[in-house]
Amino acid sequence: MELTHSSYKNCDLVKAVGRIDSSTSDQLEKKLKEIQSGGRSNIVVDMGAVDFLSSRGLWVLVEAQKASKKGKGQIVLAAVPEKIMESLKLVGMSDYFRFFDDVVGAVGSF
Amino acid sequence: MPTRKFPGRHESLAALSDYVSKQATAAGLDEKEVYAVQLAVDEAATNIIDHAYGGEERGEIECTCTVRGTELTVTLKDQGKPFVPEEVPDLPVGAPLDKISPSGAGLFLMKKLMDEIHFEFQGGGNVLTMIKRKKS
Numbered sequence: 015m016e017l018t019h020s021s022y023k024n025c026d027l028v029k030a031v032g033r034i035d036s037s038t039s040d041q042l043e044k045k046l047k048e049i050q051s052g053g054r055s056n057i058v059v060d061m062g063a064v065d066f067l068s069s070r071g072l073w074v075l076v077e078a079q080k081a082s083k084k085g086k087g088q089i090v091l092a093a094v095p096e097k098i099m100e101s102l103k104l105v106g107m108s109d110y111f112r113f114f115d116d117v118v119g120a121v122g123s124f
Numbered sequence: 125m126p127t128r129k130f131p132g133r134h135e136s137l138a139a140l141s142d143y144v145s146k147q148a149t150a151a152g153l154d155e156k157e158v159y160a161v162q163l164a165v166d167e168a169a170t171n172i173i174d175h176a177y178g179g180e181e182r183g184e185i186e187c188t189c190t191v192r193g194t195e196l197t198v199t200l201k202d203q204g205k206p207f208v209p210e211e212v213p214d215l216p217v218g219a220p221l222d223k224i225s226p227s228g229a230g231l232f233l234m235k236k237l238m239d240e241i242h243f244e245f246q247g248g249g250n251v252l253t254m255i256k257r258k259k260s
Contacts, residue, residue, distance in 0.1 A: 036170045037134035068166045069229035097159040104236045105229055106217035
């Protein structure tokens with residue numbers, strides 16, 4: 015998995031590419047914590063190029079959402095592939111996030 | 125009946141995923157069904173590494189895929205400690221964000237994604253059998 019990070023006026027954008035599983039989810043967790051520890055709680059995670067998300071990766075997003083909510087912000091997910099969205103819904107995790115079809119809409123929501 | 129062995133570490137998951145993806149495609153499963161098999165196998169293998177073996181590099185995961193018509197059977201074997209599915213807590217689906225915990229998410233997904241799932245402990249190891257049938 016590869017991660018790229020950009021900062022905007024009202025939010026940060028993290029683009030993930032590849033597999034988010036128990037081998038790679040620590041990288042995502044570290045990146046999100048790094049952003050949040052800088053006092054920024056509004057984060058867009060661009061999932062458009064993610065081809066696999068295991069429950070471990072999903073849990074990283076849920077824990078990060080808890081932290082962002084404590085900081086009066088939130089994590090939103092952009093361009094989630096349909097097959098991944100289905101697994102999010104299966105475990106009831108889609109209720110904890112706002113979803114956007116594309117990154118522009120997600121960044122613009124803040 | 126192709127069988128492959130993978131080292132019991134998280135870095136093996138991508139190769140294991142590729143392997144079952146090819147077998148699932150050979151069974152004629154569509155893209156979503158192939159993803160369901162990949163995800164269920166990933167969750168199962170992660171549980172083997174983290175719980176049956178109690179950590180990385182403590183044993184192997186043997187994966188056998190059998191295609192029968194449009195049905196794929198995936199068998200995962202390990203030599204770790206017995207897995208008792210009844211001891212895994214239920215995933216608290218629908219709980220408020222601050223009340224949820226990840227325990228049970230992997231097993232929950234495996235049950236939801238596959239058509240059949242069976243656990244046995246035989247010959248000093250766990251044998252997990254999962255079946256996925258083509259729907260359309």
